[in-house]
């Protein structure tokens with residue numbers, strides 16, 4: 001009892017040190033070199049060359065976007081210019097081109113019947129006096145004549161109420177409008193500045209060029225029809241229901257190369273593709289009004305429900321430049337990882353290779369105090385390791401991470 005617990009304590013107070021065992025085996029030798037080669041080529045090829053792990057990276061891109069739309073459209077006997085169809089007019093990175101308008105003119109504050117089918121009624125009590133968020137105003141609780149045959153609930157608000165189920169034309173000329181984008185960016189970490197108007201762009205180019213992903217990838221003037229087509233959408237359909245198109249400008253720059261190599265990359269996508277699929281709220285629209293006053297002081301307004309294509313200019317990017325710190329960290333990681341190969345080779349060597357038992361016996365060796373002092377050779381541990389030397393024994397070294405499963 002006492003001796004077993006003493007053994008336990010003696011087992012605990014041991015020290016392991018690494019001893020190199022050179023294995024002259026072609027199989028394990030080839031596996032070892034192959035694994036090392038694999039790890040080294042992964043680090044050189046992927047980590048260093050592809051992922052550029054030797055660079056410091058700045059992902060906090062600073063950017064400003066100015067937009068300008070040009071073109072004339074025809075809509076209900078009006079010629080529409082930029083001030084009519086672009087909102088907001090400030091040239092921000094998010095703007096709407098209005099392509100369809102439902103206009104309700106001469107609305108004044110007052111009482112009038114609702115004109116939607118779901119407000120149809122026969123008696124007053126069908127028009128409960130509650131505040132509704134839909135419809136043209138607050139229900140008064142009365143059921144009044146809409147026309148000679150139909151009765152609807154009465155509302156208080158801007159009258160007459162809007163009829164937004166009517167069919168109105170779409171301003172298809174918008175397809176030929178042009179969008180000019182001016183984008184400046186800065187990578188604060190490297191104090192690197194650049195814009196999408198590249199230095200080789202002349203004033204003539206600016207007037208005549210049109211963006212094309214292959215032929216003119218750096219032209220800052222884009223035709224709206226091309227943008228919508230590149231986002232894989234149908235212009236006529238989009239103009240009718242409204243929608244949101246993203247214009248992405250990517251700046252992924254390797255600042256170890258010259259300044260000229262840092263160029264923008266344009267890509268286009270439909271951002272509200274979810275609303276395209278659902279039936280409840282398709283597309284994109286909003287309402288606004290223009291207010292006027294009669295000479296007698298009463299106010300009236302023109303209400304507009306606008307359908308349009310919203311363009312969001314999104315700028316993203318990152319820049320990398322050689323830096324000694326990430327280079328050192330990743331080099332050390334690469335060298336350390338080469339050592340991972342020995343774990344795999346040890347598993348194969350000690351378990352699956354022919355003569356694994358011999359390798360095991362050579363690899364793990366116990367040395368007690370008594371081995372070093374042969375005079376006192378009465379210790380049972382010493383004797384056991386003597387008698388079992390060269391035979392298969394279940395041993396493992398937990399500290400060094402080399403395991404023998406003991407098959």
Ligand SMILES: *[C@@H]1O[C@H](CO)[C@@H](O)[C@H](O)[C@H]1NC(C)=O
Nearest residue numbers: 171172173174175176177225
């Ligand atoms: C756009 O312009 C082209 C050529 O300038 C013209 O053929 C086409 O009809 C125009 N599209 C629309 C919708 O007006």
